[in-house]
Amino acid sequence: MGNVSRSLCGVNTTYVYSTDLFSQGAKAQQKRERNAAKAGATAKSQTKSNQAAMNIVCQTCKQAFMLTTRAPALEEHAQSRHSKTLAECFPTYVK
Ligand SMILES: [Zn+2]
Numbered sequence: 001m002g003n004v005s006r007s008l009c010g011v012n013t014t015y016v017y018s019t020d021l022f023s024q025g026a027k028a029q030q031k032r033e034r035n036a037a038k039a040g041a042t043a044k045s046q047t048k049s050n051q052a053a054m055n056i057v058c059q060t061c062k063q064a065f066m067l068t069t070r071a072p073a074l075e076e077h078a079q080s081r082h083s084k085t086l087a088e089c090f091p092t093y094v095k
Helices: 002-055 073-083
Strands: none
Touching: none
């Protein structure tokens, strides 16, 4: 009898243990997937916004500037680096 109850107990314990592990593992996996999806989305949108933010390119030296760069800074670059005007270095820039 002692043997039976011990083995039952062992089975029971193993079952609970593995279920617990499984649910913990599943939860962790879900969490990882959520985090990965979150991180992926963030990374993607950051890459996108970085590309969008760097789309003022000097046509003379190909240096990229933030989209938010003000005209005076671009003009200064054009004049001090190339002795050119803003329009010559940044023909696509709209003031
Ligand atoms: Zn330049």
